[in-house]
Amino acid sequence: MALWSEEKPSEDFYRVLAPDGSLVGEPPDLDDDELRALYWTLKQTRQYEERALRLQRSGEVSIISRSRGEEATPLGAAAALEPDDWCFPLYRQIPGLFYWGARMDRALAGLMGLEPETIDEHLPVEEGEEPAVNFSPVYVPLGANLPNTVGSALADKLNDRDTVSLTFVGDGSTSEGDFHEALNFAGVFDVPAVFVCQNNQWAISVPAHRQTASETFAQKGDAYGIPNERVDGNDVFAVYEKCKEAVDRARAGEGPTFVECVTYRIVEHNTADEPSVYRDEEQREYWLERDPVDRFEAYLLNEGVVDEADIEGIEAEIEELVDAAVSSARTVPDSAPEEMFSNHLRGESWNERHQRAELRRELDGENPFTDWTGEGFQ
């Protein structure tokens, strides 16, 4: 069986924490509470995704794409935002949502396949409990988020608001036309946007070197007149620091930035994928030694921000919260079939009314095809 040859990316990038957790650069200006918040989110994501994986294996969740091993990139990027900013995530950025208080029970209900209206009805976000950063729905078609992010940032710029729009792109989706179009528009209109490239080196089974002949992804920013950075994506300090600089620049009216975060997809693309078919799994060992959670934990232990007892306490506390989230998600009843018609167009057209009636009849065991006048289901 032929496997792809893997090319290790250059590690000539911005790094603050070495893989062993020792400082090799200047740490960002974060107090102990902020450091613990970052650590908490990393641990929360790990434990949440482990549970979601178990739920997938037991059939309660149909499919998930884990961020395991890449958590520092979406976390560090989202943590650089301020309240009222906007974030346009893909499906592998859950740490960014959790950092700002997105609820695990609602996320699980989404993985369980419930309609958004059903989740809003049964697990409503109470007034004042919304995440302080605005999150768009998670995008699945890769690249489609990018032009929308530019539009969001342009709206802020044209209205003289100082909010920032931040989004993510994988190594694979830099090959989409949307990527080129979005960065081009962002550069031309000089919008307050930050593009974070979560380069995990694999687009399902296709490696990064099949996506581009460029030496780095960061340098793509040059073509659009967009300042760019390249950082160790498994170092939450490096990601945070460079994204914070980018967010500050955007907020100050100095335009967009493109930040490439070099990481590695140590797990499957999603639960329908089997990486051993196409890549040498020994590569994982190399990247497991650069794990973002272990690295940050080692740093916090060295610095005395947490101790082993704290970590045990945090893990136990998160486990209880995950248990509660699973229980909460399980209380949501299946979406009513008619919910599929919700929120398409305002008002009810003849076709919508008629097709709703057909569906209802089918569900009731009646023949839905007995109307020969168009007036039978009024």
Place this chain on the structure above:
Amino acid sequence: MSDASTVADDGATTERNLVETINRTLAAEMRNDDSVRLMGYDIGPIGGVYRTTDGLLDEFGEERVIDTPLSENGILGTAVGMAMRGERVVPEIQFMGFFYPAFGQFMYTLVKTHERSGGNIDVPLTVRMVCGGGVKASEYHSESTETYLVHTPGVRVVYPSGPAEAKGLLAASIRHDDPVVFMEHKKLYRTHREPVPEEAYTLPLDEARIAREGEDVTVLTWGAMVRHAETAADRVDADVEIVDLRVLSPLDVETVLESVKKTGRCVVFHEARRTLGLGAELAALVNEYAFDRLHAPIRRATGYDVHFPGNVIEEEYLPDPDRAQYAIEAVMDYEF
């Protein structure tokens, strides 16, 4: 259903063509609402290749009339992002034949964001789509592929047949919170003037219009074909009812069925290609819900299933009053 008499107030009217009407309506909506912004290439200093945005840059400035890079998908994707943040954006697609690169943003975000957000995010934009043939503009500048749009849920497709209709439909589209594609047939831009009420008004975005009442045969049509149908109706020895659909999605099925049930005969007349054109859907609806009222099979008089031809033979491709007349006469002459 509403007829033309609901359009006009008793105020003054002025003879205008479609270009002037679009231009004045855009200006009025921009004065009315600061969040209305135009986007597209060539809409600024040049005022649009058909001059529909002439003078708007001078009046509203470059933050309201935004000339963009040459990228339809970039225009639509950026416009969707702006609309998600509350701007009432009016992007222009200069020619429908160049719309297809934007199909990604159309399918992934324009029509789906409201639904995917559980109704929490609106996308209140109006895409102005310049379409249609008959001005010797050649293949990529003459397309009528509205069927691609109508097949997709989550977007209104509005198609005025003349200036007075266009004024009310465009104002309503811009003010509506649903995403809208507003079709502008370029043959209508300058070939025809009619009285347009000076007063502001809107028209409903889910109602067809009875353009001509009749008892013998219904012609279902829209856009530039409406006037051809009227010419044909004047020629034939039958009392023709013409339904101008005006809004192709969502379809005003009640008005269609009511008319065909009354007349018992139906012609669908459209410029677009035939196979899976909107005529196929209309014929299917009539067949399903008015079959036993029909005195003849439904006939589709349309463009042919070919790529839009070159200048020399485009008139032979395009449906015209003759083609409408043949179809009407054929269904009138049919006997079971």
